[in-house]
Amino acid sequence: MTTFAQLLFAGIALGSVYALVALGFTVVFRATRVINFAQGEMLAFGAFLTSWLVLSGGLPFWLALVVGAGVTAGIGLAFQALVLRFALGRPDFTVVMLTLGLAAILQSAIPPLFGSNPRANGDPWGASALHAAGLVLNWVQIWSIVTAVVVLVAFYWFNRSHFGLAMRAAAADEEAALAVGIPLRRVFAVAWALAGLVACIGGVFVAGFPSTLDPTVGNVALLAFPAIILGGIDSTTGAVLGGFLIGAVQELTAGYQPQYLSWLGHNFYLAAPYVVMILVLLVRPYGLFGSRPAERL
Amino acid sequence: MTGLAVAARVGDAPPSRSLLPKDARPGWRRLWLAAIAVLGLLLPFMVNGYWLATAVFVLIAAIGALGLDVLTGRTGQISLGHAFFLGAGAYTGGVLGGRYGLSAALWIPAAAVVAGILGGLVGPTALRLRGLYLAIVTIGLVFIGQHVFVNVSYLSGGPGGEALPVPRFGRLNFATGAHVGGLFLNRDGLYYYLALVLLAGAMVYVSNVGHSRPGRAMSAVRDRELAAAVLGVDVARTKVTAFVLSSMLAGLSGALYGSFLGFVVPTQWNLTLSIQYVVMIVVGGMATVWGPVLGAAVVVGLPALLQNVSGSLPFLATGTNNHGVLTVSDASAIAYGVFLIVFLLVEPRGIVGLGRRFASLGSWFATTRQEKKADGVNTD
């Protein structure tokens, strides 16, 4: 039972990181209908920058996090202002490729800027943990879960605002959005800045104890894909629940599959999120909370 | 269609001519093709080993990209699962050519067939999914595929990887090189011509299909699925057909790739590889025959070029990335990202679009202003 609870907690903690990554994906998707393939790299960049500010810059963690998140948001903003601005009206596919370009740049910029040695993320919690009911709950993980929930609530309100509506309108039809007076650039800029912001926060938590930070940290974004799809790619709530669900599925599979379903092979937990995702999609082609396209002839 | 074809302007024209638009293409297009053919045939004698190997990788990738374009560019089904079919082709070659020692005349086509069958099996599950949902489910294919590859050692040699066979057609042994028509071709030279022939065949084939019933059905499904159905297109069948054709070409490409590489590990059939293929078709220009080829040349060739330039810089003048110094490889990767962005902003329709633009620039100067205005306007 404690094993189960411990795995579940680990799964939810991991899931909260997926949720933060997934929120980054959805905020961009809701405004642009585009999957941002640079989300993982933005995350890595934010985490490295924050760590660097703490360890080499001597800033207190919270200040470093604010600066790091600000700069990462700035990267999102800059990408919108310098690149995507010129891609208005281009096919979604092209824009997706542009995010791949950003990913390539960020990925190669991290080692020269910060080195590629593993490093601590600079958070103040370190290895401290809460011991309760025979379980060990790391403070970083607890905070990660709390943060994911707080960010979810913030996003929930944001989406219901007039600005959130403008974002969805922009995603539905850019030209029509301009025609009704929605300032597309501003809307996109905010979406990208938010994506950068949550990327940085997510990155810091991915690299929290017991993990360490290294340049491959961005890979976590790949693992968040099943989460966003499972939840429904344009649903904020879906992203977070999908994140928690996938995290739990992954950890529980890792914990029990070798014992009970060993014929599925080594490390089935890596494929499990995708298997769950595909099974869900076969029943609900637009995920648990995603909206179907409203189209008719 | 190629980047060189100018959109033919047809007046109230003699139908016979416009019925066969190929005849309407300018003669210099043939010249171009001839020049490309000559260049393609002579290349191995013009470059060093580095560029020959790079050219082989380009040709092999182009076959796979052509396949992805059938599915994504022509049928509109975004797939990030191409790596899985590439891997399936490679391992089919490994089992049949390596384990059973069959002739390359068997295992190369068999790789295409096996991958095609897998595509046919995967296709139907994808029928209900649209757009990015499909794209991400196909990512699942990559992860599940890797899981299978890692665990089924019989296919893949397990996590440690496996050596793949070098083609052998009777006495023509690629491993040792061979005399062909009086010329000695080494291993890479032989691979080059094999890949060249297969690519050329695939291009002609895909072009033919694209210009006839199945190709049009694919485009119709891509553009408007429901309308296509009402017009008599069997949407499900068309999609599955596209999956099969696409994964057959992927299998072919994967078998050649694995064989040329000599040794493959399960983890290399990963998402990054899939993404590279998507970049190829987008950068080259989707739903065209030359697009995937040119895209492959850029995606495989450009890093090679940047890398090669870096090789000529003095050793370690660049330091190492332990010390926070920009290495040449990092710099070239950044340059690649910048190129991708700038290029797509300048020409969203890919290299082929760029070519079209030059071609239409030509015709722009050739027609008078008055004609331009009248173009397409119904004046009756």
Added chain:
Amino acid sequence: MSALLEVRDLTVAYEPGLALDAVTLEGADGGATCLLGPNGAGKTTLLRAISGLLRFHGGRILAGEVRYAGQRVTGADPARLVAAGMAQVLEGRRVFTTLTVDENLRTGPLGRRHKQRRGEQRDRVLALFPRLAERLGQPAGLLSGGEQQMLAVGRALMSSPGLLLLDEPSLGLAPLVTQGIAAALAQINAEGTTLVVVEQSSALAQAVARDGYLIHTGEIRAHGPLSQLLADEQVLSTYLGVKQA
């Protein structure tokens, strides 16, 4: 009356070639102008050039200028123009398919001022199109064609604009609804909104507009009071393809 909208020597090209050639046009403040012309004449292109949406269609302004309320706005940010009072109904409906009817009506420039104005207009729009009131919670993409068109017109009216550009507002609408729109347009025109209407069926145009411009193959071929234009046999037969009995 001074001109709220002035277009001078506007020349526009798409990739294949020219679509507008030195077009000059004026929309008098408080006036109602109709653009007439056959298919492909360049009517939509002219509206796109005015509202700054050309780039979505690969079009470029080669020469000339657009002035709105005395200011040069050639190639301006479309969203700014809307905020400054220029609203439009796009060709082909273009409702936000994933948003509900209600949400479609609520979209518009950001900011409190605009929000307030929209609140006042909402009742008016729903009174004009009772059908929409019945469908408020439905995703707009699932509406019938005519219902979408009502929504498109209603959405443009929400910002109570100073200048309203309408590209075929009666497209696919039942006769009764077309009559309703004609009346509504006449009313907001009387309240001071300047109108520029592109219409193929001249019935609605005639009911609303006073001035007329005839565009053909990207050039203005005639202009003057609309009733005169439509009475001109040559205009009708040469440019509008109406066969005389």
Added chain:
Amino acid sequence: MNALEVRELSLRFGAVAALDGVSFDVAAGELFAVIGPNGAGKTSLFNLLSRITPLSSGTVRYFGQDLLAFRAHELAGAGMARTFQNLGLFLPLTALDNVLVGRNHAMRAGLVGSGLRLPAARREEAANRRAAWEALAFVGAAAVAQRPVGSLPYGMQKRVEIARALAMEPRLLLLDEPVAGMSRGERGEIAELVGRLHADTDTTVLLVEHDMGVVMGLADRVLVLDFGRVIACGTPAQVQADGKVVAAYLGQPLP
């Protein structure tokens, strides 16, 4: 034989009854118009007939056969063609290719035949190109045959779509607002064209249109829908004089 026998057709979307117990017959060779206010259910009716909306309540016989026996893409081969209110064109394709997609059901070429350009496939392709060309010429769109339809003006796109439906060589042609968005002159042309088609061939035509001039000039009979229910059915003259129709739909014509 009747081209269509529709009985008690109903269709609901949640609380909305798009169609509510609709019954009518269309005789073979008839030009039958369906009119009604926006949202009355006309397009929904077409969608049911072309099997892209599942038929759950009511029956339809299509030239004597149960419509349920067909899947959407099989109807093309069974002689049903339609145009779409919002245009169902494939925008990047040329006009000619669009029309050729309409001939899909008449073509057999597969991956082998077309990929290898076998003689049979080439003959088939050439013959169908000719047919497509003729259809374009018939509607006056031959001049734009090689242009991507996305760059054509709206009116021309509508013509191409009609050409595509004609190229399918239909027994039953469903036209959803064929003249919407066209100029006065063009409306006359299209109306004439539909009339000619109807007169020259034995094609049955089902026409949805809000242009009363066109409807009343062409139709043999008119069916009026309102809120998914039939409120009138008869000759154009009968319908125009019907008070319910005037109140729900026609109103007082603009000058």
Added chain:
Amino acid sequence: STSTGGSTASTGSGAFKTGPGVDLAAKSITLGVLTPLSGPAALIGSPLTNGQKAYFDSLNANGGINGWKVNLTVQDTKYDPQTQVQEYNQLAPGVLFLGQSLGSPTTQAIESLASSAGILVGTAAQDSAFVNQKINAVIGTPYAVDTANAMFYVSQHKPAAKLGIIYQNDAYGTDGLKGFTAGVAAYNLNKVADATYNATDTAFTSQVLAMKNAGADTVVLTALPTPAATMVGTAASMGYHPQWIFQGPAWSEFLMSSTGDPTGKATAVAPALVGVWILDYEAAWGDTSVAGMNQFLAVQKQYFPTQVPDNYFLYGYCLALMEKNLLAKAIAARDLTRAGVLDAKLHLGTIDFGGLLPNATYTPSLGPADRQTGISQVDAGAPGYLKQIEPYFTSSAAQSMTFAG
């Protein structure tokens, strides 16, 4: 001026045979280096290549090998097999042999090319796939041998240990598992659990729980630094403190502090790492009780003064040292052709690394050059954070281990 084909010249007694990459007139020899200088593996490739470079620079500055200078041509492979093949093709015609090919999958990709061209490959890959290949010259102990030796050590010091292993799911990990399994069998140890992970994983709770629940008190990690540290940290936060045994590559001084040395900020996981056993075959950096250390440090100070203590740098230095001996033998035989080099390798005999590495032996019967392993313990106060607790030794299980190929 350089020769790409072979040539024969008569100087003094008998003909001096040369191959590609050898310039007889200038007395220079060019070797190729294929190594990752970017991407995650650059962490290994950069210092390793620097070490190799330092050795040859110093050698050249001190008169070379009988006047022969050795040059390196380096290509960045990004740890990508495709790039490796391209680079190989680029380098091969102009080099006598490959002074370094780093990585298992990458070296595998050029294996058939190199063996058909008869090119020697100085192989910086420790999994045992290469130890029986004629063309590969490997220094150091294969992973499988390391873990087998470690099991001997465990049997001596904790005979009742309940053993577990967590290994990376690739060539590296499976090699570690192989030796672990052999050692457990040879010394009748009690294995209670095994688990594996993939290189891209970020969370390891389940693997650690598997160990904990099985009651493992001694756990081998055939892992890379980040995952290894994460596993130790995860365990520590659960109050689970087995004796960890790290396979060499699992260790990095950066796991202890932000700068890799005591000047930096200690990491959160550092306390949990203290006491971990590290399997290695290299002398501790700065341990001047080892004969070769002083010279090594002098060379490092002169040529790479900024280098922090790093085992890969030392490894590269030793790789170069082995290659110098190889070249010296070939020069002595007046045969600097590729075949001559291969022949020299087969008959190289024993090489003394001055204690930096255990002696290595190369004979025609192939097999690993070295079957010795030392064990160090993580110690917050020691230079490089490591203190040797068991000098090099070879266990019977390691001695009798056989290899494919």
